[in-house]
Amino acid sequence: MKAIAGSLRTDLVIGGMTCAACATRVERALNRIDGVDATVNYATEKASVRYSPAVSAVTLTGAVQAAGYTAAPASPGLDEDRHGARARDLRRRMAVAAVLTFPLCDFSITLALVPGLRFPGWEALCLLLAFPVVFWCAAPFHRAALVNLRHRASSMDTLVSLGVLAAFGWSTWPLVTGSGSPAPAWFGLDVGGASTLYFDVAAGVTTFLLSGRYFEARAKTGAASLLTALDALTVKQVCVVREGAEVLVDVASLRHDDLFVVKPGERLAADGVVVSGRSAIDTSAVTGEPLPAEAGPGDRVLGGTTTLNGRLVVTATDVGEASQVSRMAALAERALADKARVQRLVDRVCAVFVPVVLASALATFAGWLLTGHEVGDGFAAAVSVLIIACPCALGLATPTALLVGIGRGAQLGILVTSTESLEVTRAVDTVVLDKTGTLTTGRMTVTTVHAFGISRDELLRLAGAVESGSEHPLGVAITAAAGPVAAADDFRALPGLGVRGRVDDAVVTVGAVPDGLAVPADVAAAAEQSRVDGATVVFITRDDAVVGFLTLSDQLRDSAREGVRELHRLGLRTLLLTGDHEAAARAVADNIGVDEWRAGVLPADKASTIRELQDAGRCVAMVGDGINDAAALATADLGIAIADGTDLAMKAADVILVRDDLRAVADTIRLARRTVTTIRGNLAWAFAYNIAAIPLAALGLLNPLIAGAAMSLSSVLVVSNSMRLRSFTSHSS
Numbered sequence: 114m115k116a117i118a119g120s121l122r123t124d125l126v127i128g129g130m131t132c133a134a135c136a137t138r139v140e141r142a143l144n145r146i147d148g149v150d151a152t153v154n155y156a157t158e159k160a161s162v163r164y165s166p167a168v169s170a171v172t173l174t175g176a177v178q179a180a181g182y183t184a185a186p187a188s189p190g191l192d193e194d195r196h197g198a199r200a201r202d203l204r205r206r207m208a209v210a211a212v213l214t215f216p217l218c219d220f221s222i223t224l225a226l227v228p229g230l231r232f233p234g235w236e237a238l239c240l241l242l243a244f245p246v247v248f249w250c251a252a253p254f255h256r257a258a259l260v261n262l263r264h265r266a267s268s269m270d271t272l273v274s275l276g277v278l279a280a281f282g283w284s285t286w287p288l289v290t291g292s293g294s295p296a297p298a299w300f301g302l303d304v305g306g307a308s309t310l311y312f313d314v315a316a317g318v319t320t321f322l323l324s325g326r327y328f329e330a331r332a333k334t335g336a337a338s339l340l341t342a343l344d345a346l347t348v349k350q351v352c353v354v355r356e357g358a359e360v361l362v363d364v365a366s367l368r369h370d371d372l373f374v375v376k377p378g379e380r381l382a383a384d385g386v387v388v389s390g391r392s393a394i395d396t397s398a399v400t401g402e403p404l405p406a407e408a409g410p411g412d413r414v415l416g417g418t419t420t421l422n423g424r425l426v427v428t429a430t431d432v433g434e435a436s437q438v439s440r441m442a443a444l445a446e447r448a449l450a451d452k453a454r455v456q457r458l459v460d461r462v463c464a465v466f467v468p469v470v471l472a473s474a475l476a477t478f479a480g481w482l483l484t485g486h487e488v489g490d491g492f493a494a495a496v497s498v499l500i501i502a503c504p505c506a507l508g509l510a511t512p513t514a515l516l517v518g519i520g521r522g523a524q525l526g527i528l529v530t531s532t533e534s535l536e537v538t539r540a541v542d543t544v545v546l547d548k549t550g551t552l553t554t555g556r557m558t559v560t561t562v563h564a565f566g567i568s569r570d571e572l573l574r575l576a577g578a579v580e581s582g583s584e585h586p587l588g589v590a591i592t593a594a595a596g597p598v599a600a601a602d603d604f605r606a607l608p609g610l611g612v613r614g615r616v617d618d619a620v621v622t623v624g625a626v627p628d629g630l631a632v633p634a635d636v637a638a639a640a641e642q643s644r645v646d647g648a649t650v651v652f653i654t655r656d657d658a659v660v661g662f663l664t665l666s667d668q669l670r671d672s673a674r675e676g677v678r679e680l681h682r683l684g685l686r687t688l689l690l691t692g693d694h695e696a697a698a699r700a701v702a703d704n705i706g707v708d709e710w711r712a713g714v715l716p717a718d719k720a721s722t723i724r725e726l727q728d729a730g731r732c733v734a735m736v737g738d739g740i741n742d743a744a745a746l747a748t749a750d751l752g753i754a755i756a757d758g759t760d761l762a763m764k765a766a767d768v769i770l771v772r773d774d775l776r777a778v779a780d781t782i783r784l785a786r787r788t789v790t791t792i793r794g795n796l797a798w799a800f801a802y803n804i805a806a807i808p809l810a811a812l813g814l815l816n817p818l819i820a821g822a823a824m825s826l827s828s829v830l831v832v833s834n835s836m837r838l839r840s841f842t843s844h845s846s
Contacts (some may be wrong), residue, residue, distance in 0.1 A: 125173065126159040127153060128183035131257045131270055135182070138264060142180040146172060159187055181260040203253075203327040210250040210320040212381055217242040219315040236288050243312035247281045251319040253326070266642055272467045272502070273322055279499045280315040283492075304666025347417070347439070351382035354426070367432050371555075375425045383416045384431035391608040393585070405585065407608065422583075422606055455498060461464075470502040470807070477811040490813065497810035502803050510795030513835040516787035525843045526772030527781050537750040538733040538785035544680050544778065545723060545745070547737035548691035548701055551755055553667040555738070557586050559594035560648060563639060564661040572661040574598050576653050579614040579623045588612065590665055592625070602645070611651070622654045645702030666697075669704060676775030677705045683779055685734075690714045690722060719745040751785070753778055780843045791838055795831045802827045 127139055134216075136153040139160060143151035148165030164174060170186075177184035204316075220239055253785070254277065257270035323742060351364050354372035364382050367373065372388065375381055393405040395420045405421055408414050414427060416436040474495045479533040481491030520531045549555050577595020580588035583606070599615025601621065611624015626632055632640075632652075640650045640662055648664040681686055689710035691698050698712035714722065719735075723745055726733050735749035746752030746767075752769045768785075770777045809815050 121166060122161070122163050123170070123173075124187035125162060125177065125184045126187045127158050127160055127177060128185075129256075129260070130158055130182060131253070135257075135260075138180055138266075139177055139182055142176045143173065146176055149173070158772065159314060160184070160718050181263055200327065203323060206250040206253070207320065207323040207327050210316065210323055213242045213246050214313070214320045216318040217246075217316050228314070235716050239312045240285060243281060243284075243316050246316040246319050247277055250323060251315075254319070254322070263689060267471065268469045272470055272499075273318060275471070276499045277315045277318055278503075279496050280311040280318075283496045284315070286313050314819045324616045347436075348380050348382040352376075365433070367429055369429060369432060370431045371432075373427055373429060375420050375427060377420050377422055377424065380419050381414055381416050381427065383427075383429045383433075385414055385416075385427040385429045387412045387414060388428055389424040390423055392425055393421040393608075395419040395421055409608070423608060426645045470498070470803075473502070473807055473811060474498040480811070481813070494813045497813075497815050498807055501806045501810045501815060510799050510831050511792050513832050514788055514791040514795055514838065517783060517835045517838040518841075521838055521841050522781070522784050525780060525784070525841075526770060526774070526777055527784065528769040529767065529785075537732060538734070538782055539789055540683065541751055541782055542685045543688060543726055543731045543736045545688045545690055545719075545726075545733055545735045545749065546677075546707065547719075547735075547742050547745075548689060548693060548698065549667055550738035551736055551742075552673045552705060553669055554703060555667060557590040557649070557665045558668050559590055559663050560666050561643070561664045562594075562661065563636070565633070565636060565659065567660050572653055572663075574656060575616055575621050575660070576623050576651075576663060578616045579604065579612055579621050583612050585612075587649065588623075588663060591651070591663060594663075616655075619655050623651060626652045626659060627654060630654060630657060632657070636662070645696055647697035669701065670773070672773075672775040674705045675811070676705055676778055679776050679779035680782075681706075683782060685782070686731075688722075688726075690719050692716075716742070716744055720748040723748045729789055733781065734778075736775075751782075753781060777843070784838075784841055787841060788838060791835055796832055798834070799827060799831060 127136075129135055130139065140151055140153040143149055143153070143160060143162060146164075146168060148168050149161050150164075153160045160177070164173065174184040217239060220235065220242075251274070254270045254273045259269040259272035261267055261271050348364050350361055351367050352359050352374040353362050353367065354360075354374065359374055367383055373382060374384075375392075377392065387408050387410050389410060391407070391409040392412060394408045395405050396415065401527060408425065413430075414425070416431070418441075464655045477498050478495035481494055482488065515529075522529055526682045546552055562569045562572060568576075573595040573737075576591050578601040580591040580595075581598065581600045583589075583592075583604075601616045604612065604614040606612050607622070607624065610627065611622060613620065613622045615621070636659060640652070643650050643662075643664045649667045650662055650664055651661045653660055677687055687707040687709070689698065689702050689707045691701075691710075691712055692714055693712060695712040698710050702710035711722065719742065723733050723735060727750070733749045734751040734753060735745050736753045736755070737746055738796040742754070746754060751767055753770060755770055768781050770781070806815070
């Protein structure tokens with residue numbers, strides 16, 4: 114990293130990148146500027162730039178444009194618009210290509226092999242169908258190839274562009290010149306002029322590869338929306354105390370040690386310590402836990418949480434990028450950047466494969482000329498090399514397996530939102546599980562009723578009458594357990610204590626025991642045992658006597674135990690992470706049989722725990738449902754979200770479980786592993802096929818028509834292998 118005095122920082126959105134080599138090219142162009150240190154992330158299509166004040170924004174964007182790409186200042190809205198626009202453009206091109214390619218292939222193959230069905234002008238019809246596919250639908254490949262040419266480099270786009278244009282040009286030339294076929298018969302097959310028509314090859318390659326690019330663009334759209342949703346958690350304005358007066362200012366003006374005011378229902382603008390006031394704090398947006406926490410003077414509060422029933426004055430301790438919510442966003446973006454560094458198998462091999470194919474085609478053409486053959490014969494052999502090597506099967510190998518695997522997963526209630534992480538599932542050996550809302554339902558329920566001196570129904574009536582005026586999650590659970598009851602009179606909330614009301618001329622308190630009121634020893638012992646077992650205890654007092662207590666807990670999902678057993682059957686280690694207290698965590702862990710558990714874990718700690726596991730050589734899958742899980746889901750090698758969780762958690766995840774069955778986690782890993790195995794088998798066949806077929810084409814044993822048919826056969830085999838994923842069955846079905 115360069116040392117830059119007084120450096121500034123900006124993020125640029127880079128347009129036009131099609132592979133990791135493009136990102137390297139842009140990064141190199143920016144770093145050539147004195148006073149600039151840049152890192153380019155291909156996954157998010159962003160450049161993170163540190164630069165000296167002497168460098169202008171125009172200089173930065175100019176360097177990117179000189180390298181053949183576009184640059185613009187980054188913003189969450191721009192990210193979503195950009196990725197969405199690119200996906201829509203690719204979808205349009207893919208749709209047009211498919212509509213024109215299907216009839217073109219039907220005409221070309223049928224009329225080429227059955228001369229009696231040919232009609233006047235059939236060749237011109239094929240040309241008209243292929244023209245928009247080759248020059249409009251395939252334009253992204255041609256543009257990328259030109260950029261590569263400017264930098265004396267090559268990529269998969271180079272081979273695709275050359276193959277498509279060569280097939281189209283070789284087919285068009287005899288139609289324009291009327292020269293006919295240079296080789297009327299091959300292997301005894303007399304196909305006449307049809308041996309020069311390979312429009313279907315050009316259109317088919319374009320259609321298949323556009324579909325792959327489209328699904329990749331959709332995955333990137335999901336990554337952009339994750340960061341947009343994280344940004345939406347931050348407060349835009351804050352009420353700051355300045356010289357004794359409350360002033361509404363932009364949150365960017367908030368500084369360390371500033372006093373700011375938070376009214377009931379407002380979100381905290383920064384992390385801090387309460388100076389005055391008392392309120393219940395809804396922490397679910399940050400910690401994911403269902404119960405609000407009481408906060409008073411001296412208590413630490415987190416930005417992004419919401420006050421429920423009180424006014425607080427807070428001293429800011431961590432503002433801006435140092436706040437909890439900002440750190441969650443930074444962790445998620447860093448995790449996305451880490452995934453981008455994983456090079457795909459096709460890209461790695463094509464870095465060598467493409468130049469070799471181009472060299473082979475040129476060597477073939479030169480070899481035929483040097484051995485005294487006609488130019489047409491040499492050109493036919495060279496085009497055959499390009500066509501037989503054109504990566505149609507390579508382009509199908511990954512998207513077809515993904516389409517079938519993802520489609521089968523959708524039938525089983527498993528929605529895959531990011532394909533990049535599927536490759537790592539083969540190595541997953543640890544599954545981290547969130548508690549609240551993932552292993553449990555996330556809803557508090559009254560589990561036991563302990564009445565003393567009154568009936569059980571009477572105790573529930575008293576508690577329900579008072580809590581019917583409360584919106585607290587515990588109050589909602591108690592009201593539901595009590596059923597329809599008359600509301601208490603004189604209801605009021607008691608900060609730090611609970612709620613109070615008048616029922617049948619008696620003062621009833623629900624919550625903690627009021628000061629000065631004795632609790633019988635046997636009642637206190639029973640309540641303490643309930644707390645040890647992980648339950649929440651709520652006392653009910655009537656006038657000056659404790660008449661009972663209720664225990665409430667977050668119930669386990671029915672499939673939690675079996676879901677963990679399925680993971681153990683796969684040989685995976687399980688770890689429970691929760692922000693809840695130790696007793697609740699221990700109770701759940703013992704019940705479902707996880708290998709390890711940790712309690713009181715904040716969102717940043719969840720992500721850092723996953724980092725620790727990864728640094729120790731573990732490949733980690735994370736299962737969660739809340740906003741607090743977003744950073745951990747993005748940090749993990751495989752993020753799995755529950756569909757009834759928050760939108761942010763689902764945007765951060767690679768996989769969303771639609772069906773309410775935790776055994777689907779094991780199904781997800783099994784299906785992903787099988788999909789990756791299928792992809793690798795497809796790629797192995799496609800590369801082996803190319804290696805074997807290129808020499809035959811170079812020796813003139815395959816004319817372009819036969820080469821196109823052989824390439825199509827390779828594609829059929831790849832598709833057939835991918836279709837076997839439809840037979841995948843769930844262990845829980």
